[in-house]
Amino acid sequence: MSQYILRRLLIAIPSLLGISLALFTVLALAPGDPFGELAANPNVPPEVAAELRRKFGMDDPVLVRYWSWFTAMLQGSWGFSFVSRMDVDQLILQRLPTTLVVIGSSQLLALAIALPVGIYAATRPYSIFDQIANTLAFIGFSLPTFFTGILLILLFSITLDWLPFVYRADIAETGWRFYWEHFKQMIMPVTVLGLFQAGSWTRYVRSAVLDVIRLDYVTTARSKGLAERVVIGKHVVRNALIPVVTLVALQMPAIFGGAIVTEQIFRVPGIGSLLISAMLANDTPVIMAVTFVFSILVVFCNLLADVIYGWLDPRISYR
Amino acid sequence: MQLREIENGLRREIEAVKSGKLSKRDFIHNMVLAGLTAPMASQLLMHAGVAHAQQYKSAYKPTKRGGGGPLRVLWWQGPTLLNPHFATGTKDQEGSRIFYEPLAAWDTDGNLVPILAAEVPSVANKTVAPDGKWVIWKLKQGVKWHDGKPFTADDVVFTAAFAADPASAAVTVATYKDVKVTKIDTYTVRVENSRASPFWADPLVGTAGMIIPKHLFEAYIGAKSREAPTNLKPVGTGPYKFIDFKPGDMVRGAINTDYHEPNRPFFDSIEMKGGGDAVSAARAVLQTGEFDYAWNLQVEDEVLKRLETGGKGKTTITVGGNIEFIQLNSADPWTEIEGERAHPKSRHPILNDPAVRSAMSMLVDKQSIQNFIYGRTGLATANFLNNPSRFVSKNMKYDFNPDKAAATLEAAGWKKGSDGVRIKDGKRLKFVFQTSINAPRQKTQQIIKQAAQKAGIDLELKSVAASVYFSSDVANPDTYTKFFCDVQMYTTTMTQPDPELFMNQFVSTNASSKANKWQGRNITRWVNAEYDATHKAAESEQDPVKRAAMFVKMNDLAVGDYTVIPVVARPRVAGMSSKLNAPLSAWDNDLWMLRDWYREA
Numbered sequence: 001m002s003q004y005i006l007r008r009l010l011i012a013i014p015s016l017l018g019i020s021l022a023l024f025t026v027l028a029l030a031p032g033d034p035f036g037e038l039a040a041n042p043n044v045p046p047e048v049a050a051e052l053r054r055k056f057g058m059d060d061p062v063l064v065r066y067w068s069w070f071t072a073m074l075q076g077s078w079g080f081s082f083v084s085r086m087d088v089d090q091l092i093l094q095r096l097p098t099t100l101v102v103i104g105s106s107q108l109l110a111l112a113i114a115l116p117v118g119i120y121a122a123t124r125p126y127s128i129f130d131q132i133a134n135t136l137a138f139i140g141f142s143l144p145t146f147f148t149g150i151l152l153i154l155l156f157s158i159t160l161d162w163l164p165f166v167y168r169a170d171i172a173e174t175g176w177r178f179y180w181e182h183f184k185q186m187i188m189p190v191t192v193l194g195l196f197q198a199g200s201w202t203r204y205v206r207s208a209v210l211d212v213i214r215l216d217y218v219t220t221a222r223s224k225g226l227a228e229r230v231v232i233g234k235h236v237v238r239n240a241l242i243p244v245v246t247l248v249a250l251q252m253p254a255i256f257g258g259a260i261v262t263e264q265i266f267r268v269p270g271i272g273s274l275l276i277s278a279m280l281a282n283d284t285p286v287i288m289a290v291t292f293v294f295s296i297l298v299v300f301c302n303l304l305a306d307v308i309y310g311w312l313d314p315r316i317s318y319r
Numbered sequence: 320m321q322l323r324e325i326e327n328g329l330r331r332e333i334e335a336v337k338s339g340k341l342s343k344r345d346f347i348h349n350m351v352l353a354g355l356t357a358p359m360a361s362q363l364l365m366h367a368g369v370a371h372a373q374q375y376k377s378a379y380k381p382t383k384r385g386g387g388g389p390l391r392v393l394w395w396q397g398p399t400l401l402n403p404h405f406a407t408g409t410k411d412q413e414g415s416r417i418f419y420e421p422l423a424a425w426d427t428d429g430n431l432v433p434i435l436a437a438e439v440p441s442v443a444n445k446t447v448a449p450d451g452k453w454v455i456w457k458l459k460q461g462v463k464w465h466d467g468k469p470f471t472a473d474d475v476v477f478t479a480a481f482a483a484d485p486a487s488a489a490v491t492v493a494t495y496k497d498v499k500v501t502k503i504d505t506y507t508v509r510v511e512n513s514r515a516s517p518f519w520a521d522p523l524v525g526t527a528g529m530i531i532p533k534h535l536f537e538a539y540i541g542a543k544s545r546e547a548p549t550n551l552k553p554v555g556t557g558p559y560k561f562i563d564f565k566p567g568d569m570v571r572g573a574i575n576t577d578y579h580e581p582n583r584p585f586f587d588s589i590e591m592k593g594g595g596d597a598v599s600a601a602r603a604v605l606q607t608g609e610f611d612y613a614w615n616l617q618v619e620d621e622v623l624k625r626l627e628t629g630g631k632g633k634t635t636i637t638v639g640g641n642i643e644f645i646q647l648n649s650a651d652p653w654t655e656i657e658g659e660r661a662h663p664k665s666r667h668p669i670l671n672d673p674a675v676r677s678a679m680s681m682l683v684d685k686q687s688i689q690n691f692i693y694g695r696t697g698l699a700t701a702n703f704l705n706n707p708s709r710f711v712s713k714n715m716k717y718d719f720n721p722d723k724a725a726a727t728l729e730a731a732g733w734k735k736g737s738d739g740v741r742i743k744d745g746k747r748l749k750f751v752f753q754t755s756i757n758a759p760r761q762k763t764q765q766i767i768k769q770a771a772q773k774a775g776i777d778l779e780l781k782s783v784a785a786s787v788y789f790s791s792d793v794a795n796p797d798t799y800t801k802f803f804c805d806v807q808m809y810t811t812t813m814t815q816p817d818p819e820l821f822m823n824q825f826v827s828t829n830a831s832s833k834a835n836k837w838q839g840r841n842i843t844r845w846v847n848a849e850y851d852a853t854h855k856a857a858e859s860e861q862d863p864v865k866r867a868a869m870f871v872k873m874n875d876l877a878v879g880d881y882t883v884i885p886v887v888a889r890p891r892v893a894g895m896s897s898k899l900n901a902p903l904s905a906w907d908n909d910l911w912m913l914r915d916w917y918r919e920a
Contacts, residue, residue: 035407035791045493046838049791052488083407084399084566085545094565153599157607166592166603166610170569172389267594269568277567277594280786281399281407 005307012299019295020073020288021066027284028062034082034282056082069288079285083278088289091274098169099270102189103259109194110201111248117198118205119237122213133202140199145258149192149265156188163188167268189266193259197251204247208240242312249305253297375426378900379915381585385574387918390586392612395600397567397593402550403529404482404489409908410593412526413614414570416910417589418465418555421528422456422475423520425906427637429707429816431520432912435459435470435530435556437506450861451512451519458506462579464532465560472502475523477533477540479510486541491527498522515859517866518817525907526814530556558584558914567593578914585917598622604894605632611918612901613894614909619759620694623892630897636695637891639905640706640813640821643697645683645767645806645884647676650844652803660796660803663830663844669746670805674731676881678724679806682770683884685717692759692766697887704874705888706905710818712871715878717885724774733775741775750805753781753797755788760808763886778806793836800837802844810889816906818870819858825877826854845882 034056035049053059057068072079078088117137121130157165164185171181212218213236221235222228260272267273271290278286310316381387398414399407406412422436431439437457440446446455462470479500482489489495497513500522510522522528532554539547553561556579559572570591574584592610597617604613605626616623616634623634647670648661656662669675685699701715733741733748741748752767754760761782768778781804783797788809796803813821823829827846831839850873857869877883893909895901898919902912 046836047485048488048490048492051485055488080545081399081566085402085405086400086551086566091566095568158602161607164609165599165607166393166595168569168590168592169565170563170571170590172571172588172590264595265599267592267599269565269594273594274567277397277399282786282790 001310005303008303008306012303016295016299020070020292023288023291023295024066024069025062027287028065030282034058034284052082056080069285078289081278081283081286083281083283083286088285091286092271092289092293095269095271095274098167098268099256099259099263099272102186102263102268102270103193103255105186106190106193106259107197107248107255109190110197113194113198114201114205118202119209119232119240121202122206122209123232125210130206133206137199137202140195140202142199143196144261145192145196146261146265148195149188149262152188152192153265165266167266169269185266189262189268193255193262196258197255201244201248205240205244208243209236212236212240242309245312246305246309249301249308252301253294256294256297374430375428375432375902375912377912377915378902379583379585379917380900380919381917382582384576384578384582384584385587387585388587390589390612390916390918391610392589392591392614393595393600393603393610394591394593394614395595395597396615398570398591399566400550401553401561401564401570402531402547403526404478404487404491404531405544405550406490406526409526409615412529413908413910414564414591415529415553415555416526416557416908417559417570417572417591417913418553418557418561419529419531420555420557421525421530422458422523423525423528424911425525425816425904426902426911427639427904427906429906431524433459435462447519448515450515451517452515453512454510454519455503456508456510456523458508459579460506462556463577464534464556465554465575465577466532466535467577468532468534470530470532470556471505472508474530474533475508476500476502477537478530479522481531481536481540481544482527484541487544489544494522494527515861516819517859517861517863518815518819521815525911559586559589562588569593580914583914589913601626601894604896605629605634608632608896611896611899612909616892616894617696618892619692620696623696623894624694632894632896634695635893635895635903637893637903637905638698638706638888639891640704640818641810641889641891642700642703642705642813643763643808643810643886643889644703645679645808645886646802646843647679647882647884648802648805648807648843649846649882650802652805659833661801661844663827663832663846667805669748670750672731673881674727675733675748678727678774678776679771680881680884681718681720681724681727682774682776683717683767683886684719684770685886686719688763688766689887692762693887693889695890696892697759697889700885700888701878702874703878703883703885704818704822704870705885706813707816709867710870710874712874712878714871714875719770721770721773724770728775735775739772739775740777747777748775749777749779751781752778752806752808753783753788753804754808755785755799756782757785763808791836791838798837800831800839800842802831802842808886814906819854822854822857822870822873825850825873825882827851843882845877845880847876847880850876 035052057065069079081088081091084091117133121133124130153165156163165188167185167189171178173181218231218235221231259270260276263270263272264276275287275290278290394410394413396410398411400411401415403412403415403419406415420434423431423433423439426432433439435458437459440454440456442449458472464470479495479498481487482491483495485492499511501509503509512519535549535554536547551564558575558578560575562571562573564570572589574587578584600613601616601618601623603609606629608631627634648667650661650663651665651667652661654665656665689697689699701717702712704710728741733743736742752764754764764780768780771778787795787797788799790798792798799807799809824840825845826841829839829841830844831837831842853869853873857866860866860869878885891905893903900919901916903909904911
């Protein structure tokens with residue numbers, strides 16, 4: 001097992017290298033310049049922008065720049081933001097807690113909806129409950145988050161005036177008011193992300209449970225006279241969840257990416273909005289670092305899914 | 320000549336004020352009757368050496384410091400760094416302005432208001448050389464940095480040296496590299512300008528003039544500038560002290576109880592939130608009232624009006640010198656000379672015909688563009704130079720008239736072909752018209768294209784993504800400074816109340832070309848010897864009235880030759896809570912007078 005993980009980690013290294021080289025080349029070829037705004041300002045002489053470009057090594061060939069990025073990375077340095085003139089890892093660390101809280105809670109919300117609804121719908125297929133759950137799930141994952149986000153803002157912030165729509169990571173309150181304000185501003189972004197995810201997961205849980213529930217061993221369990229609660233809980237769900245767990249693990253990175261739009265709408269100061277503003281400002285080291293974090297997440301979650309899969313289903317062996 | 324008459328009349332009146340025959344109030348009254356605005360009149364007096372006639376008057380009412388609760392402002396592009404001398408855009412200047420202050424700031428009429436200076440220097444007080452070559456600033460005493468250290472002349476001298484060092488890579492280097500700032504005593508500094516200029520007040524003033532503390536930056540002058548911890552934790556003299564900063568997201572400050580003005584500031588804390596887009600920023604201030612102030616609301620006027628109906632907030636319009644305008648290429652973008660398109664030496668084969676240029680100017684329906692597209696946020700104008708008012712020409716008229724345009728072309732020998740497009744000597748009147756992707760601009764393009772079609776000109780519309788169009792990427796042919804097409808439209812900004820820099824956009828030696836990596840400011844590559852000579856003369860003209868007349872003449876030369884067609888003046892638009900009282904300025908940052916901001920009960 002540990003040998004398998006080690007081998008997988010070793011395979012991950014060349015793929016990460018390839019990803020980083022591809023990212024770097026694409027970013028280097030993309031139009032735009034972090035000091036473009038300076039060039040448009042008549043008070044700033046062109047030499048200043050040229051000096052800044054030289055200072056940040058932007059006039060070197062792509063491969064030279066990649067090599068210096070790579071060697072710095074090996075020494076644990078994530079680079080230096082052109083635009084903020086501070087270390088990139090500091091920028092990311094500032095934003096990470098907010099992203100984790102918002103995305104984490106939305107995933108918990110999604111699971112809390114998808115599991116019970118999916119399982120219950122599968123035990124009573126084609127009942128009224130199943131039909132309604134199915135319809136809602138379809139609506140849930142076919143409405144894009146930027147649409148539901150704006151819809152919620154219109155309803156709860158503007159018409160009803162109940163919830164704020166500008167997310168503030170620093171709230172100058174103490175005690176219960178601090179938590180209450182945080183809770184209030186998190187409701188909308190978490191709901192938007194959570195419901196979207198819950199839609200597709202409900203469908204997935206339902207079909208996984210449905211696959212298992214028809215198998216012979218479930219009939220055997222029932223005929224032994226076990227209570228329905230035990231049959232579903234112990235025999236069906238356990239087996240049905242194997243592919244679901246894999247799916248959740250594999251989708252994690254996609255969720256980080258998908259949250260970018262939601263972060264923008266609610267002004268959540270997370271990694272996604274950092275990426276967007278870095279792209280608009282052509283701040284290459286930050287774009288590079290954030291996208292690289294995303295690609296590490298993808299590789300890591302893939303590995304995690306494989307490991308969990310084998311742990312849940314001992315028939316799968318690692319060689 | 321009309322100009323002469325205006326000039327002479329003004330002179331007589333100013334003399335009357337100087338000798339005491341006429342009161343300042345009467346002078347301003349007479350000038351207003353003569354069709355000049357009050358700020359213009361007061362400007363003339365100030366520049367003629369008469370003590371400041373009409374200065375910024377604070378309307379600040381609170382009688383004690385603090386107690387105003389939090390002030391929440393929304394910048395939809397949040398500041399990414401807090402050292403004013405590294406500011407890549409106004410967003411960074413604004414974030415820094417919460418904590419740092421210059422010696423003096425510009426009010427919206429283009430007057431200087433002392434901030435860290437004890438008074439504004441003037442020729443009359445013998446603190447400015449009659450030719451503007453040197454300036455003596457007397458500093459305010461008793462001012463403290465946020466860490467308790469006293470503010471002195473050393474800090475001012477240091478700030479200039481820090482910015483002037485090319486290795487510091489400060490964006491304000493152009494302002495400081497040719498000036499010498501020396502200390503006379505603890506509270507007096509002398510600024511030596513490199514040349515005699517009537518516009519002596521650029522260093523140490525306004526957006527480029529924020530003073531930084533010597534004791535915290537001393538070790539980081541030059542190449543180590545980016546390592547200074549104070550870059551991210553500012554220590555200034557301003558009304559609010561730094562609490563924390565997340566680049567692009569949030570800047571927070573708390574009241575400075577040691578602030579150097581009595582009873583100020585009003586608010587206990589300030590919070591500048593960044594991110595999102597302009598429309599939702601407008602919504603958060605005007606409709607829901609979650610925030611007190613929103614910067615730079617580039618939103619259609621119709622939307623702003625709808626959001627204002629709730630009465631929670633209002634839109635404020637500050638008229639400055641920014642202008643949305645159309646450029647007609649003087650160079651030929653379709654032929655390469657010395658391997659370069661639109662080479663400054665080449666001339667456009669069709670647009671070089673004055674009849675075609677004047678026809679183009681008659682095809683721009685400015686009034687409809689204002690009425691149906693920009694509303695209060697774009698005012699139809701005949702001039703390129705629209706502010707301060709003393710520089711505004713009264714000689715230019717605009718006339719939307721497709722029939723007259725057609726007649727002009729007909730008379731010049733451009734005859735309609737079978738497809739409705741005019742032809743002369745085998746050359747068809749077909750132009751490529753480019754601008755950035757932005758809804759109001761595409762609508763404007765459409766309005767002009769329709770009018771042009773009637774007159775027999777075929778316009779091919781092209782729109783380029785703003786991030787490409789406004790970039791300085793040398794490799795990309797679609798940037799606005801390259802101007803590799805016939806006609807283009809965008810907004811140019813006027814950052815100083817003096818038009819010398821603004822008007823260098825038509826000086827022929829400034830032509831944008833491969834040699835200067837297309838960073839020359841004369842993008843149309845227009846060449847006019849009279850213009851060049853007038854601009855050169857204005858650089859050293861000491862007489863403010865004569866100088867104003869020169870800029871009026873430059874405007875008339877460029878606009879009258881139709882090298883540019885002004886479309887609408889773009890004022891600065893901000894949203895604020897209806898209870899907030901915040902003085903704004905067109906010539907400085909939005910937060911230039913943050914100390915005077917207060918909320919009415």
